[in-house]
Amino acid sequence: MQADNSSTGSEEPPSGNSFQSLKQFHSAGRGFWHDVSDADWNDWHWQLKHRITNADQLQRLMPTLTPEEFAGTKLANTKLALAITPYFFNLIDPADENCPIRQQVVPRIEETHTASWEMSDPCGEDSHSPVPGLVHRYPDRVLFLVTDRCAAYCRYCTRSRLVSNATGYDFHPEFDKQIAYIAAHPEIRDVLLSGGDPLLLSDDKLENLLSRLRAIPHVEFLRIGSRIPTFLPQRITPELCAMLKKFHPLFMSIHSNHPRELTTEVRDALGRLADAGIPLGNQSVLLKHVNDDADVMKALMQKLLMCRVKPYYIYQCDLIAGSAHLRASVAKGLEIMEKLRGHTTGYAVPTYVIDAPGGGGKVPINPEYVLCRNAGRVLIRNFEGKIFEYPETADGQPCGQPPKEIVEPELV
Numbered sequence: 001m002q003a004d005n006s007s008t009g010s011e012e013p014p015s016g017n018s019f020q021s022l023k024q025f026h027s028a029g030r031g032f033w034h035d036v037s038d039a040d041w042n043d044w045h046w047q048l049k050h051r052i053t054n055a056d057q058l059q060r061l062m063p064t065l066t067p068e069e070f071a072g073t074k075l076a077n078t079k080l081a082l083a084i085t086p087y088f089f090n091l092i093d094p095a096d097e098n099c100p101i102r103q104q105v106v107p108r109i110e111e112t113h114t115a116s117w118e119m120s121d122p123c124g125e126d127s128h129s130p131v132p133g134l135v136h137r138y139p140d141r142v143l144f145l146v147t148d149r150c151a152a153y154c155r156y157c158t159r160s161r162l163v164s165n166a167t168g169y170d171f172h173p174e175f176d177k178q179i180a181y182i183a184a185h186p187e188i189r190d191v192l193l194s195g196g197d198p199l200l201l202s203d204d205k206l207e208n209l210l211s212r213l214r215a216i217p218h219v220e221f222l223r224i225g226s227r228i229p230t231f232l233p234q235r236i237t238p239e240l241c242a243m244l245k246k247f248h249p250l251f252m253s254i255h256s257n258h259p260r261e262l263t264t265e266v267r268d269a270l271g272r273l274a275d276a277g278i279p280l281g282n283q284s285v286l287l288k289h290v291n292d293d294a295d296v297m298k299a300l301m302q303k304l305l306m307c308r309v310k311p312y313y314i315y316q317c318d319l320i321a322g323s324a325h326l327r328a329s330v331a332k333g334l335e336i337m338e339k340l341r342g343h344t345t346g347y348a349v350p351t352y353v354i355d356a357p358g359g360g361g362k363v364p365i366n367p368e369y370v371l372c373r374n375a376g377r378v379l380i381r382n383f384e385g386k387i388f389e390y391p392e393t394a395d396g397q398p399c400g401q402p403p404k405e406i407v408e409p410e411l412v
């Protein structure tokens with residue numbers, strides 16, 4: 001495959017990575033855990049038990065912590081817990097302060113700074129919650145929160161008020177009440193299991209939950225939202241996949257933000273899920289110093305397709321308290337979308353959305369491709385900036401005039 005740097009000119013992506021090197025798959029390796037047996041390393045319970053969860057552990061493993069990181073790490077467990085699996089830790093470049101993996105999981109003191117427009121519940125989930133752990137914001141679907149625990153904690157988490165219980169939110173999902181609400185609402189045809197991370201439940205517990213949801217006749221479609229394929233690919237066991245495939249149609253939305261997260265281990269884990277017939281989509285959050293670069297984003301999207309995952313959404317970072325240092329601008333998001341659409345496979349182009357603050361739901365944000373629309377024609381712009389006229393009559397039917405390219409557009 002040829003490198004395509006045409007979209008960024010001479011700009012270098014973060015960390016000096018070339019587009020082609022970003023596209024390569026590597027193993028995370030063993031790093032500090034080189035003497036751990038294969039059986040332990042590949043055991044997801046071992047990975048969870050050996051997570052890095054405090055400042056002393058982190059500094060011992062990474063003496064290059066900056067003062068901002070060390071101060072943030074000391075305070076982390078009072079806001080959002082610190083946890084990094086050994087597997088994921090090995091993706092951090094300790095020599096690079098701006099390492100995009102590091103930015104996502106190593107706390108910084110800036111997390112304690114809250115701008116006046118930031119919120120603890122930016123998507124208004126609590127106000128759309130008819131029973132604990134269930135969010136009913138859209139007409140035909142619900143968000144079913146199953147746990148407040150994750151394999152590792154993202155520093156920009158939209159649900160940081162809830163996950164890890166560091167702020168005393170006291171999250172107690174009540175599966176009986178959640179399921180009873182869904183059963184009593186025939187308009188709910190789609191249930192998204194999320195959290196925290198649903199794949200932290202045991203296979204038995206997850207199977208029980210999925211069976212109960214599948215038994216509700218009007219539930220057509222089940223989804224799981226999980227960051228575990230990238231934080232803890234060891235969890236994607238053949239047994240888990242065999243269990244999940246009993247509940248089709250079952251889709252999974254994974255979460256990855258940088259092409260370096262897509263290792264050989266992750267590719268294999270995603271292959272197991274895809275082989276179990278689970279359609280896979282990816283959600284990314286646009287983050288400063290992580291993926292606010294067109295080449296990085298394009299490499300991520302193309303690499304996802306190589307892992308059999310359809311890029312689904314790029315989210316503008318929610319207005320979560322303490323996330324300003326990670327929030328890239330909407331202008332940057334639009335610039336990235338402009339450099340994806342038409343410049344790479346359509347399957348590699350996700351929808352860029354802002355989750356409207358306060359609970360308005362996802363709103364797609366696009367560069368402007370319709371330049372003008374009136375009774376006789378629509379003027380559109382393609383990815384190369386060329387302008388075309390699409391003629392139509394007032395009733396929306398083509399009026400028989402052949403579409404034409406306009407070199408010097410008249411915007412009337």
Ligand code: SF4
Pocket residue numbers: 149150151152153154156157158159160163195196197227
């Ligand atoms: S995995 Fe998801 S729920 Fe957990 S901390 Fe990250 S963004 Fe939040």
